[in-house]
Amino acid sequence: MKIAVFALALLLSVFITHAQTDPAIAKSGIPIEMLFPQGKSKALILSYDDGPIQDRQMVALMNKYKLIGTFHLNSNKLGTQNYLTKAEIKSLFAGHEVSVHTANHPSLSTLSKIDVVYEVVEDRKELERLVEYPVRGMAYPFGNNNEAVVDAISGLGIEYARTVDDTYHFKIPEKFLQWHPTIHQFAKAYFVEGKPDNDKKELERFYQVIDDFLSTKELAVLDVWGHSWEMGDNTVKWDETEKFFKRVANNPSIHYTSHIDLVDYIKAYRNLKFSVEKNIVYNPSSMTVFFKMAGKSYSVLPGKMMDVSN
Numbered sequence: 001m002k003i004a005v006f007a008l009a010l011l012l013s014v015f016i017t018h019a020q021t022d023p024a025i026a027k028s029g030i031p032i033e034m035l036f037p038q039g040k041s042k043a044l045i046l047s048y049d050d051g052p053i054q055d056r057q058m059v060a061l062m063n064k065y066k067l068i069g070t071f072h073l074n075s076n077k078l079g080t081q082n083y084l085t086k087a088e089i090k091s092l093f094a095g096h097e098v099s100v101h102t103a104n105h106p107s108l109s110t111l112s113k114i115d116v117v118y119e120v121v122e123d124r125k126e127l128e129r130l131v132e133y134p135v136r137g138m139a140y141p142f143g144n145n146n147e148a149v150v151d152a153i154s155g156l157g158i159e160y161a162r163t164v165d166d167t168y169h170f171k172i173p174e175k176f177l178q179w180h181p182t183i184h185q186f187a188k189a190y191f192v193e194g195k196p197d198n199d200k201k202e203l204e205r206f207y208q209v210i211d212d213f214l215s216t217k218e219l220a221v222l223d224v225w226g227h228s229w230e231m232g233d234n235t236v237k238w239d240e241t242e243k244f245f246k247r248v249a250n251n252p253s254i255h256y257t258s259h260i261d262l263v264d265y266i267k268a269y270r271n272l273k274f275s276v277e278k279n280i281v282y283n284p285s286s287m288t289v290f291f292k293m294a295g296k297s298y299s300v301l302p303g304k305m306m307d308v309s310n
């Protein structure tokens with residue numbers, strides 16, 4: 001009797017297993033997962049605000065470690081004391097992204113809609129005159145935003161807007177116009193002068209997040225934000241910045257990217273066209289897109305159709 005039950009159970013399990021792997025049933029549920037360019041699973045965004053003169057040192061350090069930065073600038077501050085000059089913007093940030101931070105750095109939620117629009121469009125227009133390409137990214141001054149502000153900047157050609165609400169995770173944000181970063185550079189270390197114990201604790205917290213990013217097997221975006229003026233002329237803080245850069249540089253599993261390039265890539269991935277059977281994919285974008293389907297990695301060239309049947 002026991003043997004008969006066992007045999008029946010075995011037969012049933014074989015039947016069920018077979019039913020679950022029947023391609024006709026399984027096709028519609030094939031998981032498709034984005035990969036970053038070159039099939040990488042991690043992407044790094046380094047995002048700095050305000051355009052102070054210390055950006056020169058920051059860019060030099062990034063270039064030394066082949067890192068890519070995104071720099072959010074206030075065009076009406078450029079050329080004033082402690083800020084970069086307009087004349088140097090294009091050459092200084094070559095290979096990096098220049099992005100909107102509004103013309104005058106106000107708290108946008110306190111402004112009327114027309115003033116929000118003015119602050120964003122004026123900055124965008126002037127930065128585009130300086131760098132000679134469409135400027136499509138933004139960071140909110142003080143991180144300050146609300147639904148009315150988001151509504152006001154929609155339709156102004158801004159494709160992402162970064163806040164200062166640290167998530168401490170690596171997921172791609174749902175709303176690109178409220179793009180919450182992973183973490184402030186060095187967490188909350190150095191926020192209060194003369195508290196070395198706190199600095200040590202916050203630095204540990206910061207490097208824990210960095211190490212979690214480096215070790216995760218999931219698709220991950222690390223978005224670190226800050227200001228080069230926070231380092232000022234303090235060599236300890238600049239040395240710490242270099243230590244951080246060294247830790248994330250030259251890693252074959254990381255895609256180093258400006259913020260807008262990552263947004264463009266995510267949009268290209270989301271615009272892939274799959275056949276119902278998921279055996280054909282078409283990539284209408286102008287970039288090679290990488291993805292994983294049923295555990296296998298693929299790359300589909302720009303403008304091309306590809307057979308992805310296994």
Ligand SMILES: [Zn+2]
Pocket residue numbers: 049050101105140141142
């Ligand atoms: Zn700012």
